[in-house]
Amino acid sequence: MRNESEAYDMNDSATEAFVAHRDLLFTVAYEMLGSAADAEDVLQETWLRWVKIDLAQVRDQRAYLVRITTRQALNRLRTLKRRKEAYVGPWLPEPLLTAPDVAEDVELAENLSLALMYILETLAPTERAVFVLREVFDFGYDDIAAAIGKSPAAVRQIALRARRHVDARRPRTPGSPEEARAALNSFQRALVTGDLQGLLDVLAPDVVFVSDGGGFRLAALRPVVGADKVLGYMAGSVTKAGGILTGEPTTVNGNPGLILRLDGVIDGVLALRVENARVTGLYYVRNPEKLTRVESETPLTSR
Numbered sequence: 001m002r003n004e005s006e007a008y009d010m011n012d013s014a015t016e017a018f019v020a021h022r023d024l025l026f027t028v029a030y031e032m033l034g035s036a037a038d039a040e041d042v043l044q045e046t047w048l049r050w051v052k053i054d055l056a057q058v059r060d061q062r063a064y065l066v067r068i069t070t071r072q073a074l075n076r077l078r079t080l081k082r083r084k085e086a087y088v089g090p091w092l093p094e095p096l097l098t099a100p101d102v103a104e105d106v107e108l109a110e111n112l113s114l115a116l117m118y119i120l121e122t123l124a125p126t127e128r129a130v131f132v133l134r135e136v137f138d139f140g141y142d143d144i145a146a147a148i149g150k151s152p153a154a155v156r157q158i159a160l161r162a163r164r165h166v167d168a169r170r171p172r173t174p175g176s177p178e179e180a181r182a183a184l185n186s187f188q189r190a191l192v193t194g195d196l197q198g199l200l201d202v203l204a205p206d207v208v209f210v211s212d213g214g215g216f217r218l219a220a221l222r223p224v225v226g227a228d229k230v231l232g233y234m235a236g237s238v239t240k241a242g243g244i245l246t247g248e249p250t251t252v253n254g255n256p257g258l259i260l261r262l263d264g265v266i267d268g269v270l271a272l273r274v275e276n277a278r279v280t281g282l283y284y285v286r287n288p289e290k291l292t293r294v295e296s297e298t299p300l301t302s303r
Helices: 004-020 022-033 036-050 061-085 100-104 106-112 114-120 125-136 141-148 152-167 177-193 196-202 227-241
Strands: 203-212 245-252 255-262 265-275 278-285
Touching: 004 022, 004 036, 004 061, 022 036, 022 061, 022 106, 022 125, 036 061, 061 125, 061 141, 100 106, 100 245, 106 114, 106 125, 106 255, 114 125, 114 152, 114 265, 114 278, 125 141, 125 152, 141 152, 177 196, 177 245, 177 255, 177 265, 177 278, 196 203, 196 227, 203 227, 245 265
Parallel strands: 203 278
Antiparallel strands: 245 255, 255 265, 265 278
């Protein structure tokens, strides 16, 4: 049995390890859940389990912490899946304002984009966990197997199936950061000035508009597809809302986005997907419960 001094030292070591990897653990949980609030709850659950571990038996603290976080996130993801089935309209991830270093990591920024995370919503919970750990955080099959309680061979099959599913839906030629910023600037100018032709020029013919009001704000109950239909829907929404519309360029989940305000009050966060210098996807989050983190940056990392 440890004396009080030894117990304190172990707890102090546990705290140091947890704090050192906290941003990574949050990013793993958020990528799996699409909700910052739920990710924070998962971290709390992870901490409560972590402090009970005998650190002398842990070879890789980072991997072990991710394992605990993954298991807790999987449990919550299954609960969220039932909640989302009763959600009003499309469910979009909670947008996060991120620091420039996230945008500079092109691969991380792509994986954290609302466009990619929206696709991840179509995966089963275990498929999403495997995809996130393998494709986003580059964990080995053995570590993933330990995290989800399956064999490495089964994990390989799940990873292959999840990757094929995502690849069939993700952009084949994603725009460069420069193209994305240029498209965003053109879109912003056209939107706030009411230049319909300017909007039409920047939208791809098969553009998809997805809006999330969560039953609290007016939003399309299903994705709107096609430049003309998207333009008509957006023009109608702006007209109904009234007031002065402004757009503030920002970095959303490591990618260019806009904070839209009506008469100075935040109306929502808009993220764009750009291919070949044209906007192919618009993801607009209006649900006020998902707009609590648009005033300050959230640290995210894959390391």
